[in-house]
Amino acid sequence: MAMNINGIKAYGMEPIKPITQPVQEGVNTNTTEKPQKSFGDMFSDAIKTVDGLQQTADIKSQDMIRGADGITPHEAMIALEKADTAFQLMNAIRGKIIRAYEDIMRTQV
Amino acid sequence: MKIDKLLDPSLAGIEKAMDLTWKRNQAITSNIANVETPQYRAVDYNFSTELDRAFNVSDPSNQIKQTSSKHMDLSSESGAHLMPDLSGATKPDGNNVDIDIQMGRLAYNSSKYIQAANLIRKKFQILSNAIRQVG
């Protein structure tokens, strides 16, 4: 007996979409970016952003210690916190992705 | 998708407020140090509207405007210029610094800076806790 997918919809559930398919427009409503990106692309963007933030934090910290002109007392601290928080966030997302992947791999089909 | 933009839109406003109050602090301290310098003219930065706008970023009614970075005028330094401070009377030696006004301003401005610092600290703490919960 073929699985009646429409029957699932009747319960208010959506059929599962394969993970390898790129995220489609119209489904993802909370990003303003139109181009389709895979998880891999989005994740490497995130890594680059976090790396950039950490470099900025390094530079500003050095400036602060050297007593360079033009640095305010709060700049370096805020840069450090941003880098730290972004890194934490990235790690949390990575953790979730890995656990989701593991869950799926464990699923008996 | 930029992670730092995700984190908290109101952070940018508070950071800007700290930049502006720190800048103003330079004018105030120059005035105080030069209160007895003949011919010295008091100065100030005039950006109270910028400051209000920076703090109002966390006002819920402004949330809609934040989705486009063009709507927030925080990147422009339009209000942050040194201007003559005419709050004090000119003394016989040409100096016009009123020490009492400057000290009052010092107290007010520094309290704004410190408030902003505490706000930012709290926000980062909250973010950190939230991430730990989710992760």
Added chain:
Amino acid sequence: MTNPLEVLSSGLSVARLRVNVLASNIANAETTKTAEGGPYKRKDIVQVAVPNKGSFDSALDRMTLAQPQVAAVVEDNSPARMVYQPGHPDADKDGYVAYPNINVVSTMTDLMSASRLYQANVTAIETVRQMSSEAARISIRS
């Protein structure tokens, strides 16, 4: 940008020197004979503003956000105040004694004012330190 602590330290030094000079004037208001001969001469400081080092948005900013400095300590060379006191050891041949041109009452007022201004600089330094300290605490996790 200026370094506010540097600016205020200059302010403190200048205020301190001003207080010292005024105190010296009061202490010597009746000094009729100094080591150089002649009465004590009233001293004053010449205070100027000097531009800050560092980068600024414009040359105008650099000039207006200034630090104070004492360019010179000068003496009052105006004619001494002559008082008729024939018995005085420092009296001249006509019986007049030369006194410093110092008005003690007004100098006292100036001294009190200078002292307040010194105190204002101290308060300002303390405030700036507090601001930096609070900024440093941004990274604290309670």
